Amino acid sequence: MLSLATRRGKLTLALACLAGFLDFIDTTIVNIALPSIRHHLDFSVASLQWAVSGYLLTYGGFLLLGGRAADLAGRRRLLVAGTMLFGLASLAGGLASSAGVLVAARLAQGLGAAMMTPAALSILTTSFPQGRDRITAIGAWSGTIPLASVFGVMLGGLLSQGPGWRWVFFVNLPVAAVVITSAVRLLPAEASSIRIRNFDVAGAILSTAGMLTLVYALVNAPSTGWGSARTITELATAALLLAAFAINEQRHSSPLVPLAIFRIKGLAAADVTQVIAQAGFYAMFFFITLYMQNILGYRPIAAGAAYLPVTAGVGLTSGIATKLMPRTGTRPVLVAGLLLGASGVYWLSPIGVHGSYLTSILPGLVVMALGLGAVFVGVQTAANAGVPADQAGLAAALITASSTLGAALGLAIFSAIAAGRTRHLLAGGALPPALTAGFRAAVLACAIFLATAAVIATRAAGTREQLTAPPRPHLTPQPSPNQHETAKPDGTSCHKAVPSVTQRSVRHQSFSICRCLPRTGRMLDGMRLG
DSSP states (O other): OOOTTSHHHHHHHHHHHHHHHHHHHTTTTTGGGHHHHHHHHTOOHHHHTHHHHHHHHHHHHTHHHHHHHHHHHOHHHHHHHHHHHHHHHHHHHHHOOSHHHHHHHHHHHHHHHHHHHHHHHHHHHHHSOTTHHHHHHHHHHHHHHHHHHHHHHHHHHHHHHTTOTTHHHHTHHHHHHHHHHHHHHHSOOOOSSOOOTTOOHHHHHHHHHHHHHHHHHHHHHHHHOTTSHHHHHHHHHHHHHHHHHHHHHHHOSSOSSOGGGGGSTTHHHHHHHHHHHHHHHHHHHHHHHHHHHHTSOOOHHHHHHTTHHHHHHHHHHHHHHHHHHHHHOHHHHHHHHHHHHHHHHHHHTTOOTTOOIIIIIHHHHHHHHHHHHHHHHHHHHHHHTTOOGGGHHHHHHHHHHHHHHHHHHHHHHHHHHHHHHHHHHHTTSOHHHHHHHHHHHHHHHHHHHHHHHHHHGGGSOOOHHHHHSOOOSOOSOOOOTTEEEEEOTTSOEEEEEOOBTTBSSOOOOOOOOOOOOOOOOOOOTTOOOO
């Protein structure tokens, strides 16, 4: 175990956060460059969304497999391999001469990120002991997520209006090189053997196919319609695949996702909280950005700079929350952050056609940012508390997948709300008021989602003892005290029950809990303006 008091501990934390920053920034950095990309590579309006959604599709679709692979194949090994793939895909995207090549590069980037993120987060949770150091490390990681997203908007605007859109891809290359070099030199070498004996191939196929189908359906739902046959078929297919995955995991002797992980108190509640909270926060940023650009007339760089107070607020409350949790536990910090975030988003909801940044946007953004920092630190800590080391990658994948699903779900639902309200008012009015009313309705719905997440968060891991107690060494069923080991003819051993004087039978408990909660988003079809 490492200590943050040592140089090696600080460098390990910086390495993991840098890898996460690289993954998170690519969810937003391309957005501002989309008009230039469309012009140079002759994208159609319909296909342009895949310059963004292609990354998020494979990122969300392969997260569970990537998380479990980190546990089985080695975290350093997977981090290096994923970063190499991410870097090569970034180079291909920057050199792309056609729309098809760029989309393929984005799909490969998403796959690399699905390998990097759970590996990097599980390196943190297994490198630092349970207690203050681990809470501080997860707090730093959690603060990286919103900061990278906001920084991506700003950097994307600067690069696309400066050296050109290709540099939103080329900028990844030196960062990827630093991550790879640092991982090889800093992280301890892993065993050469990879634990693939009795690997759950069916589980890997079913989980990946199910999550890919689910994310794809949510990405396309705003344009095809929630009630369309295509959307219903895609969602039903995803549900069947994930249900088959859950059944397979119950029956397999070495499951890809051991369902016992959901027995850890508060883990499932933390993942569900992340889904609902991410839906509200992610969609709010999306619609406020549209409002600034399409109603207030902000240029891309100005819209990105408008979020500078958010970075300051998130950084401030991330540090405060990290110091508070060893004393108060996770739950009070998480619930207070969600209520504060809901209040800030509600403050933003009355935006008008003739609004201004200082009166209509800034106050709500500041309040929201104070809550956002606390939420990300709290939910990440709660989702990783008490997880055994051999399943840290899986826990990291679950909470990251929850973010992906939340973002996709939020945009799909709130885009439908905004578009419906706008269409209703367009019948007898001008475009700016109708658009603004649609944005207003969507932002209000985001505030309601955040308040709902605060209620769910009351079930997350919350006590100080849960955060400081050592994790369980394993989650596999153990022999009863009334069992003894007997030898089998093939040389292996088994456990045979022996009734005690006061016990006629041995009771065996079974469990069946599976909520696989996989993050994505897309541009708002039907409301795309120049």
